[in-house]
Amino acid sequence: MIESWQSPERHSWVKSLFLHLAPGVPFTIAFWIAAWRMSLAGGSSYLAIIICIPLVLAPLELGILLLERKRLGWTRQSLVAPRGSAGVSIPDILLSVAVIYLVAQAASGLAVPFRAVLLNAAAGILPAWAILGSNLQGVPPSVLWLGLLCSGVIAPVVEELYFRAYLLPRIPASGQWAPAVNAALHAVYHFYAPWNWPAFFLGFLPLAYYVRLRGNVLPTILTHMLFNSVGVVILLAGGALPY
Numbered sequence: 001m002i003e004s005w006q007s008p009e010r011h012s013w014v015k016s017l018f019l020h021l022a023p024g025v026p027f028t029i030a031f032w033i034a035a036w037r038m039s040l041a042g043g044s045s046y047l048a049i050i051i052c053i054p055l056v057l058a059p060l061e062l063g064i065l066l067l068e069r070k071r072l073g074w075t076r077q078s079l080v081a082p083r084g085s086a087g088v089s090i091p092d093i094l095l096s097v098a099v100i101y102l103v104a105q106a107a108s109g110l111a112v113p114f115r116a117v118l119l120n121a122a123a124g125i126l127p128a129w130a131i132l133g134s135n136l137q138g139v140p141p142s143v144l145w146l147g148l149l150c151s152g153v154i155a156p157v158v159e160e161l162y163f164r165a166y167l168l169p170r171i172p173a174s175g176q177w178a179p180a181v182n183a184a185l186h187a188v189y190h191f192y193a194p195w196n197w198p199a200f201f202l203g204f205l206p207l208a209y210y211v212r213l214r215g216n217v218l219p220t221i222l223t224h225m226l227f228n229s230v231g232v233v234i235l236l237a238g239g240a241l242p243y
Helices: 013-021 024-041 045-072 076-080 090-109 112-123 141-170 178-188 194-214 218-236
Strands: none
Touching: 013 141, 013 178, 024 045, 045 141, 076 141, 090 194, 090 218, 112 194, 141 178, 141 194, 141 218, 178 194, 194 218
8 A cells, every 4th residue: 555655656676776775886986995095195084985975976866866857747845745745844844853863863872782793893804994983083174074065964965855755755665664674775875884784774764754754854854964964063163072
């Protein structure tokens, strides 16, 4: 049974898997090449990942959205609210973002022990430059500002429109399970950081189910921005991260 937020056009499982995962392959390869070159020049893996966002990730996913726009007759409003209500008030949006963010952070926190085990395993296999950690201490402010733009704004907007607005309503699964499939595939698509898969899955799960509940991706875009920006903002303000 198709729920109201789902598109009548459903992708096959092969197409859905391909569209979810394929953009992660060239992005990961580009990151590895950039990180390797950065390591030779004394740069950081963080700088490597953020420059790959506007150069590789955004063109790939926006390109698919633009190709599909004419065929599907999208408007900006219909993309943000694919089949749900676009009439969401500002207080509703702010409350939604606060709730989604807190629930997602609590959920992803459950994966911390698994992340430590997977990260240790990866460190024994991959070169140091391929390990993108969460510790941004010592990263120059200029790089942090660039990260705030690329990782804090560009990536969340593009990924939420691509994964939640475009792919989620077209997954060939029931409305009950489609958000879980979407969150799992979105996690795995981060091929460059498999140690984060459990945390990403649990963190993106509330976003996917919110879209199922409300049919609007604007709050998930803002929540995703918070995910990627809070730590950077703390460092730019002169604070220290607790990890």
